Amino acid sequence: MSANKVFVYAEYQVSIPFNQIDWKSINLEMKKFPGLKSKTWLSGIKTNTVGGFYEFDSVENAQNYIDGLLIPFASQINGNLSVKIFDGDITGEANIGMNSPFYIAE
Template identity: 75%
Template sequence: MSQVFIYAEYQVSVPFTEIDWVPINAEMKKFAGLISKTWLSGINTNTVGGFYEFDSLKNAQNYIDGLLIPFTKQINGTLSVKLFDGIVTKEASADIGSPFYLTTSR
């Protein structure tokens, strides 16, 4: 699998404006295979999460195990994670203009 998406959300109530995201981004960039992350902030819930793109299932799982799960323990929070196959949905997503399929290099 050469394109994997992760949806992750921490069940905490922290306004995004209180998150020091600069060092978090720096730590994320150390993980092999991370292509992009879109930060998410829950409306009226202040949950924090993201939508990630990875180049393989192995690298996505390493990220979950190496960063998301340890951070969950650190903040004593609850984490929801879902993995998605980016290849099987490629044609349908490109047809509707998804930014993850705009280049032919993917």
């Protein structure tokens, strides 16, 4: 699959209050991965699950991030990880119509 706009949704099934996460150092590590355009941190309401919504420039870079950071972190915290990769190119027109901040009308 070849896509120039790739989104990843990831969630760790653990209960960690967000204020106990060292997100500053994690952000620094994430920025080392090629192709990562952005991350939106997520914290589950009433569950304290931790996750994020990411944008990448390719499926390959998204997969490298999953393999190189998300999976090892799941082992480190002894948590289950749920990850999904989405093709952002195919949905472009629909997202422009909804004023998505990840898409700009041309």
